[in-house]
Each structure stands twice: as structure tokens, then as C-alpha cells.
Amino acid sequence: MAEITRDVLIIGAGAAGLTAANDLRKAGLSVAVLEARDRVGGRLWTDVIEGAMLEIGGQWVSPDQDALKDAIEELGLETYSRFREGESVYVGPDGQSHRFTGEMFPVAPATEAVIAEITERLDAMVAEIDPDRPWAHPKAEEWDTVTWDAWLRQQTDDDEAVRNLAFATGTAMLTKPTHSFSLLQSLLMASSAGSYSNLVDADFILDKRVVGGLQQVPLRLAERLGDDVLLNQPVRSLEWGANGVTATTDDLTVSARYAILAHAPVLYSRISFVPPLPRRQHQMHQHLSMGFVIKVHAVYETPFWREQGLSGTAFSPYELVHEAYDNTNHGDERGTLVGFVSDANADGVFELSAEERKERILESLSHYYGDGAKNTVVYYESDWGSEEWTRGAYAASFDMGGLHRYGADLRTPVGPIHFACSDLAGAGYQHVDGAIRMGHLAAANIVDAIRDAGPTEGGD
Numbered sequence: 001m002a003e004i005t006r007d008v009l010i011i012g013a014g015a016a017g018l019t020a021a022n023d024l025r026k027a028g029l030s031v032a033v034l035e036a037r038d039r040v041g042g043r044l045w046t047d048v049i050e051g052a053m054l055e056i057g058g059q060w061v062s063p064d065q066d067a068l069k070d071a072i073e074e075l076g077l078e079t080y081s082r083f084r085e086g087e088s089v090y091v092g093p094d095g096q097s098h099r100f101t102g103e104m105f106p107v108a109p110a111t112e113a114v115i116a117e118i119t120e121r122l123d124a125m126v127a128e129i130d131p132d133r134p135w136a137h138p139k140a141e142e143w144d145t146v147t148w149d150a151w152l153r154q155q156t157d158d159d160e161a162v163r164n165l166a167f168a169t170g171t172a173m174l175t176k177p178t179h180s181f182s183l184l185q186s187l188l189m190a191s192s193a194g195s196y197s198n199l200v201d202a203d204f205i206l207d208k209r210v211v212g213g214l215q216q217v218p219l220r221l222a223e224r225l226g227d228d229v230l231l232n233q234p235v236r237s238l239e240w241g242a243n244g245v246t247a248t249t250d251d252l253t254v255s256a257r258y259a260i261l262a263h264a265p266v267l268y269s270r271i272s273f274v275p276p277l278p279r280r281q282h283q284m285h286q287h288l289s290m291g292f293v294i295k296v297h298a299v300y301e302t303p304f305w306r307e308q309g310l311s312g313t314a315f316s317p318y319e320l321v322h323e324a325y326d327n328t329n330h331g332d333e334r335g336t337l338v339g340f341v342s343d344a345n346a347d348g349v350f351e352l353s354a355e356e357r358k359e360r361i362l363e364s365l366s367h368y369y370g371d372g373a374k375n376t377v378v379y380y381e382s383d384w385g386s387e388e389w390t391r392g393a394y395a396a397s398f399d400m401g402g403l404h405r406y407g408a409d410l411r412t413p414v415g416p417i418h419f420a421c422s423d424l425a426g427a428g429y430q431h432v433d434g435a436i437r438m439g440h441l442a443a444a445n446i447v448d449a450i451r452d453a454g455p456t457e458g459g460d
């Protein structure tokens with residue numbers, strides 16, 4: 001068993017962990033990043049499948065994501081805009097596809113008025129919330145003990161309005177059934193993107209992509225750390241106390257003054273803590289769970305929908321594939337669509353054979369783009385639910401009542417153990433931007449703590 005010593009050990013080589021490690025290095029501290037997988041990036045993973053470059057994990061960048069934008073610029077990466085010229089498609093309760101342009105999709109005028117009115121109300125509520133402290137809102141408890149679906153249904157009995165309003169933070173973002181999380185959790189999701197209106201605006205939230213793929217952010221961050229990033233090192237146990245921490249993997253022991261747990265909170269319990277974490281963390285971590293969504297990649301000889309005057313943007317709360325977009329790579333002659341199948345629908349299609357699932361999913365895509373959608377040259381499903389070191393997608397959120405009950409303790413260090421992950425973020429919550437913010441924060445807190453404690457021995 002090899003033994004190494006560093007100032008700080010970081011568990012997880014995703015965007016959060018690698019950001020923290022780089023900051024700590026810049027502050028003159030030694031680091032080791034222990035990564036369970038045989039690659040860096042975690043939920044950022046750009047790969048070539050049957051000759052097509054696919055963003056298996058996160059990919060989009062939105063204008064308010066300053067931490068991510070700064071990282072992209074600092075790492076010398078280039079961005080490009082999502083294709084969005086032409087008409088979008090909405091499939092209504094009648095199962096018919098309707099083309100539209102602009103922000104408002106085609107529903108009856110009365111439904112449109114209800115959606116506009118409730119959106120305004122939601123924007124006002126979101127404006128009152130500090131995304132970094134949603135539990136501090138005077139109505140936090142009230143809003144955390146009503147489900148998102150129930151609250152919407154208290155506002156209107158227009159089912160189409162409810163489904164469309166619920167969809168933005170539910171199916172499309174937290175990727176959980178809308179009866180399983182609270183109004184407060186939904187407001188946090190919206191607040192983390194600036195407003196509810198921002199979150200429903202695909203041109204805002206899905207604005208840009210990185211040429212060559214977003215995984216280059218963690219890849220380039222890792223390059224700077226060289227041999228201090230150790231792959232295939234799942235941390236099995238973490239001893240901690242006043243004198244620091246010792247992490248043990250299958251073939252390595254790393255001692256340090258501080259540790260950062262930089263992975264999804266649902267995986268904390270995979271590590272044996274010695275002594276156990278405090279009661280509060282034991283309880284709190286059980287109330288966080290991952291959402292679940294299948295990201296479907298469909299590659300075609302050409303972006304055929306563009307010839308039909310379609311932008312590729314399509315959605316429907318009534319469809320198996322609830323949203324889909326033109327995801328053609330920069331400079332690629334072929335056309336790529338990306339679609340999403342969320343929560344209970346994802347459970348349902350995983351009951352089917354791979355062939356039947358593909359057929360059902362392409363059938364749904366054909367409702368937006370016509371039968372041409374069935375003629376893929378490459379078809380691939382990102383299934384993060386099967387990934388041992390992630391266990392769902394996109395990220396973790398609290399169950400009913402959990403956010404106001406535990407939220408304030410989410411990021412609080414336990415002795416020498418600090419926490420950083422997109423799933424703990426306020427601004428940028430559940431996004432790469434949030435992961436980077438949390439990486440910066442954990443590193444800054446450790447630098448402060450080390451400065452306050454005075455010098456001790458460190459390094460190899």
C-alpha cells in the first residue's frame with residue numbers, strides 16, 4: 001500500500017474537485033485528487049461513439065454562469081451558439097404538433113393568460129429568494145411543505161397550464177416527478193438561474209456550447225495538476241480528527257490536513273468515515289436523492305429538420321421525449337438531435353428491451369420532426385442511473401421539507417472535512433457553474449482555515 005502526504009486531499013475529479021485543487025495549488029498548498037473512475041470529469045464526459053462526438057453529460061453554458069464562463073476563458077476554450085433559426089414545435093394535449101416562433105408556445109388564449117400570470121407571480125417569489133440561502137426566506141417552511149404540483153394546482157384548474165409550468169423545474173430540471181419535491185425546491189432551481197423566466201427560456205439556459213466538448217474544462221484543469229490527479233482510486237474510508245484526515249483506496253493511503261468531498265452527496269455513504277459523521281449529516285444526507293433523466297443522442301446524415309424550417313427546439317409535457325434540441329456539433333455536416341426522457345417515463349422505458357426503447361423514443365421524436373427522425377446513423381442513450389459513481393442525472397435535490405430543515409448545514413464543514421459539488425450550490429445549482437463555485441468556496445475556506453491555524457508541516 002503506497003502512502004502519500006499532502007496539505008489537502010480531494011475526493012472526486014469533477015469540475016468542483018479540480019477547481020478546488022487548482023485554487024489550493026495557486027495558494028501554495030500541496031494536493032492529491034483521488035478519482036474513482038478511470039477518467040476525470042465526472043458528469044462531464046465528451047466521447048466519440050460510432051464516429052460521432054457526443055456530450056454524454058453536461059454541455060450547455062448560459063449567460064449568467066460567470067464562474068463557468070471565466071473558467072472557459074481562462075482555459076482558452078472557444079464557445080459557439082446552439083442552432084436556433086426557424087420555428088419551434090409544441091405538441092399539445094390533442095397529440096398534434098404546432099409550430100411557433102417567439103417565447104410563447106401555441107395554447108388557447110385563456111391558458112396563455114394563466115401561464116403569464118403565474119409566471120409573473122413565480123418571478124416575484126423567486127426575486128425574494130437568495131439562491132445561496134433559500135431556507136432563510138420567511139415563508140421557507142410554508143413553501144417547503146407543499147409539493148410543486150399541489151401549489152400549481154391551487155393556483156389554477158387549467159391542466160395544460162399546470163403541466164407546462166411544472167415542467168420547467170420538474171421534468172426538465174430536477175428530473176423528478178413534480179409531486180415529489182417542494183415549491184421551495186422549485187423556487188431554488190429557478191433562483192439559481194436568476195428567475196423562473198430565465199429557466200423556461202431555452203435560448204437563455206441552453207445558450208452556448210464549447211467547441212470540442214465541455215469535458216475539456218476538467219481535462220485542462222487536471223492537466224495542470226499532473227501526477228497529483230490519481231485515477232482508479234475509489235476512496236473506501238476516511239479517518240478524520242483534530243490532526244487531519246487519512247483516506248484509503250484499494251492501493252493507496254493519503255494523509256492530509258484537510259479533505260474535500262467533491263462528489264454527489266448520495267455517494268457520501270459509500271465511504272466509511274472513522275469516526276462516523278455526526279448525527280446531523282447522517283440524517284441530512286438521507287434526504288437528498290438524484291433525479292433521473294435519459295439524454296438521447298440521435299445523429300442523422302444531415303440536419304434534415306432545418307430544411308423544413310425548424311430550429312430543432314421542441315417540447316411537450318405530453319410526450320415521452322419531453323424536450324429536444326438541435327445539438328449538431330460545431331463544423332459538423334451531419335445533424336444531431338438531443339432529447340430527454342425524464343423520471344417516471346425513464347423508469348418506464350427501462351422496463352423495455354433496448355430495441356423497443358429506441359423505437360418508442362424515436363417515435364416520440366418523429367412527433368416533433370416527422371418520420372425522418374427515425375432514420376438515425378448513430379443512436380445513443382446516456383444512462384447515468386447505471387453509473388456507480390453518479391447514480392442518476394442531472395443532480396441531487398431534497399425530498400419534501402428537506403430544504404428548509406437541513407439546507408443551512410449542507411455546505412458546513414465537519415472538522416477537517418469540507419464539501420463541494422454542484423448539488424450543494426445556490427447560484428449555478430445542479431450545473432457546472434455551481435460545481436466551479438463550490439470548488440472555489442471550499443478551497444477559499446481551507447486557505448482561510450490554514451492561515452488562521454498557523455504553519456504546520458505539509459508536502460510529500
Ligand SMILES: Cc1cc2nc3c(=O)[nH]c(=O)nc-3n(C[C@H](O)[C@H](O)[C@H](O)COP(=O)(O)OP(=O)(O)OC[C@H]3O[C@@H](n4cnc5c(N)ncnc54)[C@H](O)[C@@H]3O)c2cc1C
Pocket residue numbers: 011012013014015016017034035036037040041042043044056057058059060061233234235236262263264267270271295382384389390392393394395420421422423430431432433435
Ligand atoms: C446528462 C447530464 C446533462 C447535464 N447537462 C448539463 C448542462 O447542459 N449544463 C450544465 O451546466 N450542467 C449539466 N449537467 C450537470 C453537470 O454536469 C454537473 O452538475 C457537474 O458536472 C457536477 O460536477 P461535480 O464536480 O460537482 O460532480 P461530478 O461531476 O459528479 O464529479 C464527482 C467525481 O467524484 C468521483 N467520486 C465519487 N465518489 C468517489 C469516491 N468515493 N472516491 C473517489 N472518487 C469519487 C466521481 O467518479 C466523479 O468523477 C448535466 C449532467 C448530466 C448527468
